[in-house]
Amino acid sequence: MTTVPPPVEDPSFSLAGTREPPRRVLMKGNEAIAEAAIQAGCDAYFGYPITPQAELLEWMAKRMPEEGRAFVQAESELGAINMALGAGAAGARVLVSSSGPGVSLMAEAMSYMAGSEVPMVLINVMRGGPGLGSIGPSQSDYFQAVKGHGHGDYRVPVLAPSSLGEAMEMVATAFELAEHYRTPVIILADGIMGQAMEPVEQHYRTPPRQTASWALTGADGREPRVVRSLHLAPEELEEHNAHLQEKFRAIAEHEVRWAGERLDDADLVIVAYGTAARVARTAIARARAAGLRVGLFRPISLWPFPSAELAGVADRTRGLLVVELSAGQMVEDVRLAVAGKVPVAFEGRTGGMVPSPDEVVEALRELDATGSSRRARRVRRRPPIPVSGADHMHPHEPMAEPETGHDALSIFGDDAWMPHWYTVPVPTHPTRNGRGRGHGRNGSAERRRGDEGGTR
Amino acid sequence: MTATVPAAPRVIYQRPARLTDVSTRYCPGCGHGIIHRLVAEVLEDLGVDGRTIAVAPVGCSVFAYEYLGYDWCEAPHGRAPAVATGIRRVRPDAFVLTYQGDGDLAAIGTGEIVHAAARGELITAIFVNNGIYGMTGGQMAPTTLVGQRTTSSPTGRDVRAAGYPVPMTEMLAVLPGVAFAARGSIADPSAIGKTKAYIRKACEAQIRGEGFAVVEVLSNCPVGWGMTAQESIRYLQDVVVQTYPLGVLADRRAGAQSGAARPGTPPGTARHAENRPAGQEA
Numbered sequence: 001m002t003t004v005p006p007p008v009e010d011p012s013f014s015l016a017g018t019r020e021p022p023r024r025v026l027m028k029g030n031e032a033i034a035e036a037a038i039q040a041g042c043d044a045y046f047g048y049p050i051t052p053q054a055e056l057l058e059w060m061a062k063r064m065p066e067e068g069r070a071f072v073q074a075e076s077e078l079g080a081i082n083m084a085l086g087a088g089a090a091g092a093r094v095l096v097s098s099s100g101p102g103v104s105l106m107a108e109a110m111s112y113m114a115g116s117e118v119p120m121v122l123i124n125v126m127r128g129g130p131g132l133g134s135i136g137p138s139q140s141d142y143f144q145a146v147k148g149h150g151h152g153d154y155r156v157p158v159l160a161p162s163s164l165g166e167a168m169e170m171v172a173t174a175f176e177l178a179e180h181y182r183t184p185v186i187i188l189a190d191g192i193m194g195q196a197m198e199p200v201e202q203h204y205r206t207p208p209r210q211t212a213s214w215a216l217t218g219a220d221g222r223e224p225r226v227v228r229s230l231h232l233a234p235e236e237l238e239e240h241n242a243h244l245q246e247k248f249r250a251i252a253e254h255e256v257r258w259a260g261e262r263l264d265d266a267d268l269v270i271v272a273y274g275t276a277a278r279v280a281r282t283a284i285a286r287a288r289a290a291g292l293r294v295g296l297f298r299p300i301s302l303w304p305f306p307s308a309e310l311a312g313v314a315d316r317t318r319g320l321l322v323v324e325l326s327a328g329q330m331v332e333d334v335r336l337a338v339a340g341k342v343p344v345a346f347e348g349r350t351g352g353m354v355p356s357p358d359e360v361v362e363a364l365r366e367l368d369a370t371g372s373s374r375r376a377r378r379v380r381r382r383p384p385i386p387v388s389g390a391d392h393m394h395p396h397e398p399m400a401e402p403e404t405g406h407d408a409l410s411i412f413g414d415d416a417w418m419p420h421w422y423t424v425p426v427p428t429h430p431t432r433n434g435r436g437r438g439h440g441r442n443g444s445a446e447r448r449r450g451d452e453g454g455t456r
Numbered sequence: 457m458t459a460t461v462p463a464a465p466r467v468i469y470q471r472p473a474r475l476t477d478v479s480t481r482y483c484p485g486c487g488h489g490i491i492h493r494l495v496a497e498v499l500e501d502l503g504v505d506g507r508t509i510a511v512a513p514v515g516c517s518v519f520a521y522e523y524l525g526y527d528w529c530e531a532p533h534g535r536a537p538a539v540a541t542g543i544r545r546v547r548p549d550a551f552v553l554t555y556q557g558d559g560d561l562a563a564i565g566t567g568e569i570v571h572a573a574a575r576g577e578l579i580t581a582i583f584v585n586n587g588i589y590g591m592t593g594g595q596m597a598p599t600t601l602v603g604q605r606t607t608s609s610p611t612g613r614d615v616r617a618a619g620y621p622v623p624m625t626e627m628l629a630v631l632p633g634v635a636f637a638a639r640g641s642i643a644d645p646s647a648i649g650k651t652k653a654y655i656r657k658a659c660e661a662q663i664r665g666e667g668f669a670v671v672e673v674l675s676n677c678p679v680g681w682g683m684t685a686q687e688s689i690r691y692l693q694d695v696v697v698q699t700y701p702l703g704v705l706a707d708r709r710a711g712a713q714s715g716a717a718r719p720g721t722p723p724g725t726a727r728h729a730e731n732r733p734a735g736q737e738a
Contacts, residue, residue: 069726074571078568079541082542086540218527219526226529
C-alpha cells in the first residue's frame with residue numbers, strides 16, 4: 001500500500017460554490033469545463049492564451065475574481081505552470097489549461113511537481129502538431145501526456161473525457177485524485193470538446209480538501225515545511241523514488257477507468273477515447289446496420305491504461321481497430337495490452353482532420369475481411385545510412401571482441417580513470433555467432449525478419 | 457570615586473532565531489552566509505517569521521531551506537518569481553520572499569522576474585549577484601564583467617561574442633509596479649549595514665501592500681573568481697561596483713518622494729476563508 005496521507009479538511013480553503021438544482025443548459029465546452037472547476041472548489045487558475053482553449057482562460061478571468069479566488073494571466077506557459085506550482089504547494093486547489101505547444105513548455109514544472117508531490121490539474125485542449133501545427137482538434141499529445149512531458153522517473157494520471165458532461169464531472173474527480181495522491185493530473189481533451197456546444201446538466205461536486213497536513217502556510221508554532229524535489233544524496237533520492245514508485249503502483253492498481261459499449265456480442269471492437277470514441281459510436285451503429293457485430297472499448301484513464309480489461313475483452317473478439325485523431329499513439333499501448341492475441345488495426349487522421357464514420361466502417365470491413373487494416377503495410381527495410389569515415393562503426397559489422405574477453409567497460413580504455421563503481425567486471429556470455437555480442441549479421445537479420453510492421 | 461554598579465547584562469548581538477545552527481555547504485569566504493543572516497535579522501525584526509513562505513532558486517543557494525527556518529518551496533531554475541506569485545495569490549496573509557542568484561534571476565528567469573515586477577506582485581526578491589555560475593563550476597553569467605575570466609569565457613568576457621553585463625535591477629526599477637529597488641553589497645561593514653536597511657525597506661513595501669520590491673546584493677565568489685577571500689572582497693569594492701553602482705534605484709513607496717504607490721491586495725487574489733461572503737463555506 002502507498003503512503004498517501006489520509007484526507008484532511010483544510011479550513012482555510014473550505015469554500016463551496018453556489019448550489020443550484022441541476023439545470024440542462026447549452027454550453028460551450030471550454031466554458032462549461034471552467035465553470036465546473038469553479039464549482040469543484042478551484043481556488044486558483046493560471047493560464048496563457050492559446051487556441052483552442054482561450055475561452056477557458058476568458059471564463060476564468062471573469063468568474064474567478066467574482067468568486068474571490070486567484071486568477072493570473074501569466075507571461076508564458078512557463079509562468080502559468082510555476083504559479084500553479086507555488087499555489088499548489090501552498091495547499092490551494094489549482095487549475096491550469098493550455099494546448100500542445102503550451103503544454104510542451106510546462107513539461108519542466110510537471111517534473112518538479114511530480115517530484116515534489118504538488119497537486120494540480122492541467123487541461124490540455126489538444127490541437128494538431130508537431131510544432132505550431134494547426135488549431136484543429138487532435139489527439140496527437142497522447143505520448144506527451146501518457147509517456148512524456150518532463151524528465152525523470154514519474155507518471156501522472158491522465159483522464160480523457162468523451163462528452164462535455166463527462167468532462168465537467170471529471171474536473172472534480174481530477175482534483176480529488178490530485179490531492180489524494182499528491183500528484184499533477186492531466187485531463188486530455190481536444191479542440192472539438194473545447195469548442196463544441198452541448199447540452200449539459202449542471203450537477204456540481206466539491207470534493208473535500210486534503211492538503212492541510214503538508215501545505216506551506218508559514219511555520220508559525222510548528223516545524224518548517226519544505227516542498228522540494230532535490231535529494232542530492234543518491235541513497236536519499238533512490239528512497240524518494242521508491243516512495244514515488246509505490247504511489248504510482250497504487251494509482252495503477254486503483255484508478256483504472258474505462259467504459260464498454262455493445263461488447264457482449266462483439267466480433268470486432270473499436271478502441272478509442274475522447275472525440276474519436278464519438279466518431280466510433282456512429283461508425284458502430286452503421287457497421288451493425290450492415291451486419292458487422294462491433295463494440296466499443298473506451299479508455300477513460302489513459303494512464304493507468306486499462307490493459308488487463310482490454311486484454312480480457314480482446315480474448316472474446318477476432319480483432320481490434322484503434323481509432324485516433326493522430327498518426328497512431330494509443331495503438332502502441334493497445335498492442336502491448338493484447339500482446340499479439342488478436343490483430344490490432346489502426347485508423348487515424350492528423351493535422352486537425354477527423355476520421356469520418358464511413359472511413360471507420362471501411363477500416364472495420366477491412367479488418368473483418370483480412371485481419372488487418374489497409375494502413376498496415378509490409379515494411380521493406382534498406383540498410384541504414386552508412387556513417388562516412390567510420391567503417392569500423394558500420395552498424396552491419398560485428399563489434400570487435402574486446403581483447404580481455406570479459407570487461408564490457410573496456411571501451412573506456414585500460415588507462416581511463418573510473419570511479420570504483422564503474423569497474424565491476426562483467427562476465428562474458430558466449431554469443432550465438434561466436435564473433436561478437438549479438439550485433440552481428442545473424443542477429444540483425446533475425447531482428448529484421450521479426451519486425452515487419454503492420455499487424456500480423 | 458563612587459563605585460559603579462554594573463548594568464544588568466544586555467544582549468546586543470545574537471543569532472536570529474530562524475538562522476539554523478548548522479555548517480553550510482558554501483565555500484570559505486562566500487557571501488551567502490552574510491546575506492542569509494541579514495534576511496533572518498530583518499524578518500525577525502519585522503515580526504513576519506511565522507508567516508514567511510520563501511522560494512529557493514537553483515544555484516548555490518538551492519539549500520537555503522537548510523539554513524533559514526521558514527516554510528520553503530523549491531522552484532525550477534529561474535521560476536521563483538512565478539512560484540512566489542502563485543503562493544502570494546492564494547495566501548494573501550503570507551510574507552513571500554524569493555532568494556535568487558544572478559544566473560537564476562538575470563538569465564534563465566528573466567521573463568519571470570520582469571513580469572512579476574510589472575504586475576507589482578507583493579513579493580520581495582533578494583537577488584544575490586556574484587557575476588558567475590558558482591554551483592556548476594564558475595561559468596560566465598549575464599552579469600559577468602567585461603573581460604572577466606570564467607570557465608566558459610577562458611580569455612575573458614568578449615563583448616563581441618558574449619555582449620555586455622545586464623543591469624537587471626536598473627531594468628526592473630523603471631517598471632511602475634516596483635515599489636522599491638536598490639543595490640547593496642557585502643564588501644565591508646558599512647555596506648552590509650546599508651544592505652540590511654535596503655532589505656528592510658523592500659520587506660516593508662510588501663507588508664504595506666505597496667508593490668514588488670527587489671534588493672540586489674553584490675557578493676563574491678572566491679572559488680569561481682580564482683581569488684582568495686580577501687582578494688575577492690577587494691575586487692568587489694574596487695572593480696565590481698564600477699559596473700554595478702550601489703544605491704537606491706527606485707522608491708515608489710507611500711511617503712517616498714518619487715512615483716505613486718498603490719497599496720492593497722490586487723484583484724485576482726484568493727480571499728481567505730474568513731473574508732469570503734457568508735454562505736460560501738463548505
